[in-house]
Amino acid sequence: MFNRKEQILDVAEEILQTQSLSSFSYQDLSDRIGISKASIHHHFPSKEELCLALVTRHRSSLTTTLETITQEQTNPIQQLDAYMLHVSQILQSGSKICLTGSLQSEYTLLSKNTQQELSNLCKYVHTWLSRVLAEGKKQKVMAFPGTSEDHASLIQAALQGALQQARSESPKQFNAVIRQIKVLLKGK
Amino acid sequence: MFNRKEQILDVAEEILQTQSLSSFSYQDLSDRIGISKASIHHHFPSKEELCLALVTRHRSSLTTTLETITQEQTNPIQQLDAYMLHVSQILQSGSKICLTGSLQSEYTLLSKNTQQELSNLCKYVHTWLSRVLAEGKKQKVMAFPGTSEDHASLIQAALQGALQQARSESPKQFNAVIRQIKVLLKGK
């Protein structure tokens, strides 16, 4: 048999990116997976544990993604492009938002552990982005004023916000943000 | 007597910016205001109506704010600064996020009317920002590549994302985004 735990996390992640932590229930999971609520409780006794597992898995998945990008692309511009493509695929697969954004909106409802794990995840992405930007500047293939860290913060925040804005507006708004991030990095 | 409806909306807005639409209840309102749940239903029969009223009021409030800024500040740079100060005050009054961001995260759960009103609100802010940026460029007090509309989208998305990121990180992350938005507008 395949891994049921992973299947539950897959479905939970999808719902979380479409709705919110408070609004989704074991019943939702039960309906979509086709096993009873009690069976899901067997794998994840509490909602809090499920949520923590979700964030932990997401962090390790994102780590793999970013490491792969770093290995496959040597050019910092292509590395950033690959990451932005990764983010835009979230939008294209339904009008989802990133897991991070969904959970940060309900940050005050998370357990201490989950908050910590979410914080680690964000820090990791920020560090990666900062490094790519610093490398791009050093190689003179990117140009931007200010520090790499600040510019990384801007890009990270903009991508998260853009996914959400795309919901009430059109995906065009999201594409506008991607376009502008790229334009800003071109020297003149 | 003061206006109870407004009081309810005040408290609801505060809770929504701290938690989420799904997680907050008439009981929460009842506890904080000191009247029964049934009394609140008298003013806002359903949660959906309350939510719509909240967005409508927020839109008119924001319209006033932006019009005031436009009248009081003649310099586009100062207009943008005033708006960003307005946003940063959201963060300073507790670790809140903007109403827009909170509701967009649960966009799929909103009624059609509320979705439409939220969309109008976002469009209005985007139009205002675009105009300020275009004016700044025309007066040569701002410099940025690309269109005013795209740069407005970037700033709007970044501010919304930054408020959320500030929760799992520190307010420093938010300040970094503000700083970088300003730096990007300086000609060199």
Place this chain on the structure above:
DNA sequence: GTCTATAGCGGGATAGAC
């Protein structure tokens, strides 16, 4: 406008059989 009381539902979680 506010209250108490309650309906009716769905939530998270558990017990115990298979």
Place this chain on the structure above:
DNA sequence: GTCTATCCCGCTATAGAC
């Protein structure tokens, strides 16, 4: 691992008295 059955709770919403 999965099920049925059930507990207890909190939710939205309504009825009807004051």
